[in-house]
Amino acid sequence: MKKFLSGNEAFAEGIRLARPQVVSAYPITPQTVVVEKLSEMVEDGSLSSEFIHVESEHSALSCAIGASAAGARTFTATSSQGLLYMAECLYYASGGRFPIVMMNADRSVALPWNIYGDQRDSLSQLDSGWIQAYAENAQEALDLALMSYRIAEERTVSTPFMVNLDGFVLTHTYETVDIPSQEEADRFLPSYETDNCFDFDSPKNMAFSAGPETNYIFKYKEHKGMLAAKPVIEKAEEEFAAVFGRKYPGLIESYRTEDADYVIVTLGSIAGLCRETADKLRERGIRAGVLRLRYIRPFPNEELAAAMAGVKAYAVLEKDISFGNEGTVFTNVNSALKKAGLTAKGYNFIGGLGGRNISHADIEDIFEKIQKGTEDVNFIGIGGLGDGK
Amino acid sequence: MRPYVREKKIFSFDEVPENTCFEAGYLTTVNSGWRSIRPVVDAAKCVGCEQCYLYCPDGVISINEKKAEIDYDFCKGCGVCAKICRPGAIRMEAEPK
Numbered sequence: 226m227k228k229f230l231s232g233n234e235a236f237a238e239g240i241r242l243a244r245p246q247v248v249s250a251y252p253i254t255p256q257t258v259v260v261e262k263l264s265e266m267v268e269d270g271s272l273s274s275e276f277i278h279v280e281s282e283h284s285a286l287s288c289a290i291g292a293s294a295a296g297a298r299t300f301t302a303t304s305s306q307g308l309l310y311m312a313e314c315l316y317y318a319s320g321g322r323f324p325i326v327m328m329n330a331d332r333s334v335a336l337p338w339n340i341y342g343d344q345r346d347s348l349s350q351l352d353s354g355w356i357q358a359y360a361e362n363a364q365e366a367l368d369l370a371l372m373s374y375r376i377a378e379e380r381t382v383s384t385p386f387m388v389n390l391d392g393f394v395l396t397h398t399y400e401t402v403d404i405p406s407q408e409e410a411d412r413f414l415p416s417y418e419t420d421n422c423f424d425f426d427s428p429k430n431m432a433f434s435a436g437p438e439t440n441y442i443f444k445y446k447e448h449k450g451m452l453a454a455k456p457v458i459e460k461a462e463e464e465f466a467a468v469f470g471r472k473y474p475g476l477i478e479s480y481r482t483e484d485a486d487y488v489i490v491t492l493g494s495i496a497g498l499c500r501e502t503a504d505k506l507r508e509r510g511i512r513a514g515v516l517r518l519r520y521i522r523p524f525p526n527e528e529l530a531a532a533m534a535g536v537k538a539y540a541v542l543e544k545d546i547s548f549g550n551e552g553t554v555f556t557n558v559n560s561a562l563k564k565a566g567l568t569a570k571g572y573n574f575i576g577g578l579g580g581r582n583i584s585h586a587d588i589e590d591i592f593e594k595i596q597k598g599t600e601d602v603n604f605i606g607i608g609g610l611g612d613g614k
Numbered sequence: 615m616r617p618y619v620r621e622k623k624i625f626s627f628d629e630v631p632e633n634t635c636f637e638a639g640y641l642t643t644v645n646s647g648w649r650s651i652r653p654v655v656d657a658a659k660c661v662g663c664e665q666c667y668l669y670c671p672d673g674v675i676s677i678n679e680k681k682a683e684i685d686y687d688f689c690k691g692c693g694v695c696a697k698i699c700r701p702g703a704i705r706m707e708a709e710p711k
Binding site: 320321322323383420421422427428429430431432433435438439442443446450 | 624625627630632633634635636637638
């Protein structure tokens with residue numbers, strides 16, 4: 226069934242289809258619509274779930290962890306200040322290997338206070354042990370809502386999953402979305418079965434301490450668990466295509482990169498504008514391409530290197546900055562390409578912070594700059610380190 | 615009820631679980647090593663009033679035929695029992711080496 230939905234609404238529909246047994250809800254702009262829609266679905270009976278309105282984001286994730294420890298499929302959503310408020314719980318969830326799915330509306334982080342979209346919140350938590358995917362459009366958001374549980378709950382993975390939607394730009398914009406039937410969703414996503422939960426018949430200690438000898442081993446296994454997501458993502462996307470007819474391209478989405486000289490590597494919904502610009506440049510004879518990172522954790526090292534093998538120069542366009550160095554996505558991408566021995570010259574473009582607009586002209590300027598060469602770190606609309614004065 | 619004590623287990627790589635979830639009731643050690651002083655009950659003075667049993671924060675005191683007895687595997691030597699004993703039947707002594 227096709228409906229005209231916002232990114233938030235589409236995501237809520239995806240979660241409804243995933244049949245979470247517990248939804249722990251706390252509002253924050255710009256994700257509130259997700260938990261509001263889920264509450265309406267519980268009210269009208271289209272979603273059978275324990276909807277718990279908690280007192281804070283820290284409680285929202287703690288509640289989700291508790292529910293997951295009881296063996297329930299759980300969901301929560303947050304953004305920005307809320308993500309940081311629940312930050313300690315992120316590590317509890319990942320260390321405890323609870324396959325919670327959380328939607329994060331990418332939003333700037335105070336100070337200064339700002340409710341608009343950028344990627345600083347989620348990118349600051351790359352080390353928290355959560356799988357991180359970035360949706361470009363509302364359809365992908367709905368589909369990721371379903372796929373995330375399939376991937377997270379796989380026994381070899383057992384890792385919580387954060388789905389990121391660009392704040393306002395994706396959460397609040399509307400497009401036609403295909404909503405699958407519950408029957409199709411049930412065929413794709415089985416119910417959650419686990420032994421990582423309380424059990425009256427075989428009592429467990431859960432969420433315990435581990436001393437110096439063993440803590441290290443837990444962390445190694447956690448790292449391996451996240452890496453095990455890579456083949457599971459591939460398998461899940463094949464299964465998804467078989468049921469719903471939509472095939473996703475894995476951890477990265479390449480656009481005209483096979484013969485490209487100049488590529489923009491980016492994440493989230495800005496990729497659409499980048500592809501349009503690449504097309505315009507192609508008409509002028511410049512071999513431009515776009516590479517969208519769908520997953521940042523686990524990081525697609527080999528996939529990136531393979532896709533960028535012939536590239537002369539590339540730009541990483543991201544909506545964050547790791548103050549005192551460069552953008553975090555650039556650090557990851559640069560490392561992947563250098564490890565593979567590629568000599569492509571990389572440039573970092575920071576834009577969109579605090580919801581600032583990125584225009585067609587800005588993207589054309591990026592392609593222009595990487596052809597000519599520019600500073601390592603460029604702030605769109607300001608320039609390099611000397612230009613802000 | 616006395617805690618169920620097992621042999622301390624050294625976990626091999628494969629035995630470390632994938633998640634922080636393990637078979638319950640796994641106490642591997644006594645905590646007698648925490649003490650520097652220990653309570654000693656003078657049975658002659660003990661009247662079996664059960665105050666020490668009630669006040670012990672770790673529940674290591676039991677009353678056996680109207681006399682207080684201390685489980686020295688789990689007594690941490692806090693001295694609350696000696697403090698609360700009205701007949702003065704409990705005194706704290708230095709922990710023997």
